[in-house]
Amino acid sequence: MSRILLIILILLVLPGCRDQKIVEELGFIHTIGYELIEEGENSGKLEVTISLPVAETLKQQTITTVVETSKESRIFLSKKTDKNLVSGQVRSILIGEKLAEKGVWDLIDTFYRDPVSRPTVKLSIVKSNPKQLLSKDYPEYKMVDTVIENLLKKEARLNTIPEMDIHKFAKDYLDDAIDPIAPIILQSEDGIMSDGIGLFSGDQLKTTIPAIQARIFFLLTGEFKEGDLLIKNEEEKVLFSFLTNKRSIDVTLGDKEEIDVKLSIDFKGFLLEYQGNKDITNEKEIEALENYIQENIENQIRDILETMKEHQIDNLGLGKYLKQKMDYQTWKNLDWPKTIDRVNVTPSVTVKIIDTGMVK
Amino acid sequence: MYINKNLSVHVKDRLDYCDDLVIRTFPELKIEVLYFGHLVGEEELKNNILQPFSNTNEEEVKIILRRKQYQQEEDINLMVKGVLEGKALIIYQNSLAYAVDIYVPKTRSVTPAEIETVIVGSKEAFIEDIGTNLSMIRRRIKSDCLKVLSYNIGTITQTKMYLLYIEGITSPILVKGLQEKINNIDTKGVNDLNQIIQYLDKKPLSVFPQYFTTERPDVSTSKLLEGRVLCLMDGSPYSLSTPTNFFEFFQSPDDYNQRWLLGTLSRLLRFAALFITLIASAFYVAVSMFHYEIIPVQLLHEFIQSRSKVPFNPVIEALIIEGIIELLREAGARLPSKIGQTIGIVGGIVIGTAAVEAGFTSNVLIIVVSVSAISSFVVPHIVMTASLRITRFFFIILASIWGFFGIIFGFVIILIHLCRLKNLGEYYLKPISPLSLKDIKDTIIRAPYQFFKK
Incomplete structure (x- = not known):
């Protein structure tokens, strides 16, 4: 009998510990945007914008506040809505370009530590102001935040921007052999569009790679396994669809302080479209076309490496391969990625066209 | 000889x-x-x-x-x-x-089974006359090993009861155990075998049925062949078999009459239905009170929209709708079958649609409760269905206190209870607990008959 009484007592007392969140009383932050204010009386403060769906109207509500640190933003934002703000449904974080140049780790750390927010929250850099991006009225979209989420997902699948969530960002940030990257989106006249990759040094945005080069970047990271590649100059335009991609990175440590890296990419595919004056029914001409594609890609790779060396960053993760070849002390002394210009990278691309298809 | x-x-x-x-x-x-x-x-x-x-x-x-x-x-x-x-x-x-x-079996007024219906298989069911019922079994088991012991139950009613077992298959300890229990029944009279069961129950406070009853002679025969003891009672179209285990209540003759793959799949479906009927409503309550994080974002908007009109807390809402479903079910059981259809229309269309439109409940909950009600009918034995109905409310209350933790807590409690249940010395969860891999081929799955050979 006393056992039953004890159970009843526990049952009566424990509900006090409950952390009830009734679903219709909650405001689910879907997208959260941060930007640094540089002018006016609030200079140096953070501008925090959130968007949340309003169930009754099925529309999106956007709230903005200006705060000193990101941690206190919840209190100020909460004043402006009738709902309890919760971060368990946050899908994407938008960071303004200006803030990204100062450093973003503080913001990401907040989400990374929160057990409620998922590690797959997407991170992206906004070229214009996140507040404007979120609060502008787009007649064609019902909810901008879901459009952004889907855009990022789709473009990442097409390999024009990286799929960057806070877990991956944090992993790359804390790893000393690689620097993180993030997709860039901007507000254009037609709506929202993605615009290449932002390259970070630590948690600071350094430079960007345009969307057209982004696929070459993913060829190098090995994430781009199959898809279409457009190569063109004044005379010729080639749309090349490839099926297999083999990438290997060989590191050779020289006698003194020389480091040679051989980046070989080997892929096979077929022509989707060709505009130019080569006769692609001829085998020799095809070979020439293959060489042309190889050269073109190699040049683009050199461009990317040049950009990285210029900013002393390593977003490709070459450091990981170097680290495997040396002992820990040497690696520590190397002070990667500041020494990236000591590395000689030789790109070597092999292209094999296996089918010219139905092209004339 | x-x-x-x-x-x-x-x-x-x-x-x-x-x-x-x-x-x-x-x-x-x-x-x-x-x-x-x-x-x-x-x-x-x-x-x-x-x-x-x-x-x-x-x-x-x-x-x-x-x-x-x-x-x-x-x-x-x-x-x-x-x-x-x-x-x-x-x-x-x-x-x-x-x-x-002079063989003329008593086949008069044998009717098809009304509750335990099958698609493929015998349509025969027991009737109220014990002689006819016994002849159905004797006709199926033509062996002198089938023994029949006779009893009279009830000091005043003196109702006739037979205890059947197959010598050589059934352990004599079981027979003796049940004999003793039957002899200990002290009552003026009983009307049905299902009442006897409650006199025999070792743990009367448990929600789970501890004896297996069936109205089908083919099922009864197979119970005898499995080494169980069977009871028949005059005036009751049921047979009782013991020792019982939990998995019997999820078996249907269809599993054995149809091909093994279909039998296995439909049995797995029934166990899935067991979980759905137990926790579907509790899951709804837990999600809408504690774990908003797991709702897919596409569903979230519609869900909040429909929830925002409802004036009640999710747990009250779920209890109201579950209560209405219970009312419908009870009304359907009491009404003559001709009026019974009206209940379906009133319940399904009027209450279901109108309740959502009036903002009385959310449409998600209507779906959840209906799925859980349908799942409860998938369980072939009506006695087990009734137990699951009660257990479901237990889960809803727990989910409203502790969310998912409460649901897991409930499962653990029920599992402990099931593991402790015993029936004439045999465990209720046999062969899962204690585990016997040899016997598992006819519990959660139904293996081909070739595998049953020893």
Whole structure:
């Protein structure tokens, strides 16, 4: 009998510990945007914008506040809505370009530590102001935040921007052999569009790679396994669809302080479209076309490496391969990625066209 | 086996513990007649046995026995077999045996099973007359190993009850255990076998049924063959079998009559239904009160929109709708079947649609509760369905206190309870707990018959 009484007592007392969140009383932050204010009386403060769906109207509500640190933003934002703000449904974080140049780790750390927010929250850099991006009225979209989420997902699948969530960002940030990257989106006249990759040094945005080069970047990271590649100059335009991609990175440590890296990419595919004056029914001409594609890609790779060396960053993760070849002390002394210009990278691309298809 | 001396003793020995065996003696003629009362026709019995032997004397008997319907039997196995097949065995002078076929089984008014219906298989169901029920089983098991013990239950009603088991398969401990329990029943009277069960229950406070009842003779027969003890009661169209385990309630004759793959899949479906019916509503309550994080974002908007009109807390909402479903179910069970359809229309269309439109409940909950109600009907045994109905409310309350943690907590409590349940010394969760991999092929799955061979 006393056992039953004890159970009843526990049952009566424990509900006090409950952390009830009734679903219709909650405001689910879907997208959260941060930007640094540089002018006016609030200079140096953070501008925090959130968007949340309003169930009754099925529309999106956007709230903005200006705060000193990101941690206190919840209190100020909460004043402006009738709902309890919760971060368990946050899908994407938008960071303004200006803030990204100062450093973003503080913001990401907040989400990374929160057990409620998922590690797959997407991170992206906004070229214009996140507040404007979120609060502008787009007649064609019902909810901008879901459009952004889907855009990022789709473009990442097409390999024009990286799929960057806070877990991956944090992993790359804390790893000393690689620097993180993030997709860039901007507000254009037609709506929202993605615009290449932002390259970070630590948690600071350094430079960007345009969307057209982004696929070459993913060829190098090995994430781009199959898809279409457009190569063109004044005379010729080639749309090349490839099926297999083999990438290997060989590191050779020289006698003194020389480091040679051989980046070989080997892929096979077929022509989707060709505009130019080569006769692609001829085998020799095809070979020439293959060489042309190889050269073109190699040049683009050199461009990317040049950009990285210029900013002393390593977003490709070459450091990981170097680290495997040396002992820990040497690696520590190397002070990667500041020494990236000591590395000689030789790109070597092999292209094999296996089918010219139905092209004339 | 040819025995000339003491034939009567030998035959009776083979048919020992068969309380349904009728033995008539004509001492002045030195004749004994053996037959099963429920397998023979009364008219035939009168014409072939009673009339010829009651108006005769010792000299004429020999002449009567030369008539062609009396076939002389010399093999004792054939004699026993004959009795089991509905013949009357006439033993003359304790050394000669004659069989006469008077087989007219009691098939009158046998109806198809109404609750435990099957798609493929026998449509036969027990009826209220115990003799008919016993003859259904005797017709299916033509063996002298099938023993029948007779009891009378109720100090005033003196209701007839048979305890059946197969000698050599059923453990004698089980028979003795059940005999003892039946003897200990102290009541003025019972009306149905399902009441007896409650007298036999070891843990009357448990929500789970501890004895398996069925209205199907084919199921009863297979229980006997599995080594269980079976009970029949006069006036009750059910049989009781024991020891019972949890998984029996999820088996249907369809699993065995159809191909094994289909049997396995439909059995897995039933276990899925078990979980759905137990936790669907509780899951809804937990998600809408605690774990908003797991709602897919596409569903989230519609969900909040429909929830935002509802004036009640999710747990009150779920209890109201579950309560309405219980009302519908109870009304459907009490009403004559012709009016019963109206209930479906009122319940399904009027309450379902109108409640959502009036903002009385959210449409997600209507779906959840309906799915859980449908799932509860997938469980083939109505007794288990009823238990699950009660348990579901337990889960809803727990989910409203602790969310997912509460649901897991409830599962653990129920699992502990099930593991502790015992039935005549056999565990309720056998063969899962204690684990016996050998026997698992006919619990959650139904393996091909070739695998059942030892």
